[in-house]
Amino acid sequence: MDILKVVNIEQKYQAENGEITALKEISFTVKKGEFISIVGPSGCGKSTLLSIISGILKPTNGEVYVSGERVDGITSHIGYMLQKDNLLDWRTIYKNVLLGLEIRNTKTQENMERAENLLKTYGLYEFRDKYPSQLSGGMRQRVALIRTLAISPDILLLDEAFSALDYQTRLSVTDDVFRILKQEQVTTLMVTHDIPESISMGDKIMILSERPAVIKEILEIDFEMETRTPLTCRKSPKFSQYFNHIWRELSGNE
Ligand SMILES: Nc1ncnc2c1ncn2[C@@H]1O[C@H](COP(=O)(O)OP(=O)(O)OP(=O)(O)O)[C@@H](O)[C@H]1O
Ligand SMILES: [Mg+2]
Incomplete structure (x- = not known):
């Protein structure tokens, strides 16, 4: 289709x-x-x-x-991701990941669990209470991707x-991202x-x-x-x- x-x-x-x-x-x-x-x-x-x-x-x-x-x-x-990761420095990783859901008013229990599972699956859960400045460029990009995927875009x-x-x-980020995107279809x-x-x-x-x-x-x-x-x-x-x-x-x- x-x-x-x-x-x-x-x-x-x-x-x-x-x-x-x-x-x-x-x-x-x-x-x-x-x-x-x-x-x-x-x-x-x-x-x-x-x-x-x-x-x-x-x-x-x-x-x-x-x-x-x-x-x-x-x-x-539709999820849209640009060159700049646009993470908000004053929000933790977890709060950054939830941002797309908040903006769209879809912060349901189910969607929050989905966001947490994405963080777990892709190795970022233990960093959820850290701030963007404490992460490497590659990790920040992965957080930005998970934030975009948290809204379940088609x-x-x-x-x-x-x-x-x-x-x-x-x-290595493109390898990661490719794996995530194929897995999440x-x-x-x-x-x-x-x-x-x-x-x-x-x-x-x-x-x-x-x-x-x-x-x-x-x-x-x-x-x-x-x-x-x-x-x-x-x-x-x-x-x-x-x-x-x-x-x-x-x-x-x-
Ligand atoms: N808002 C706008 N008003 C006027 N012209 C614009 C506007 N946005 C883009 N353009 C022009 O339209 C053309 C295409 O722009 P676009 O940014 O889509 O190209 P691009 O292929 O993404 O370029 P790049 O490879 O530099 O990223 C360019 O000539 C640009 O200057
Ligand atoms: Mg361009």
């Missing part, structure tokens, strides 16, 4: 020197549990696309459907969510500038053109491995084939 359906999205912005078109004729569907990586040149419209899917931004034209229901404004079906949107981390931490759209990262996590890679962004290609990734993880698939001979293909597409060979 298609959990997400994007139909003919177009986005125009009014800028000082006239109108600019950020997105044009963007249509695609995503199946439940799929992980879609999105790559494209700087400023082509990737964040705009995620903002539209999240319901924060109303597109100039086109529609977005989640599980068949039209998105019109912010919904709790779809998770990640916009360069790992780019503030150092390289080593980034590799969360459908994910991830924008990244890092081609290896896009390949290592994605079931499909959406390659966008220069602005106004159109979809150049949706590339299917299949490593034919039994237990694929972001780290193990980097060793596959197919990895560099995918890399070269995406690199060529992005460097603009029409």
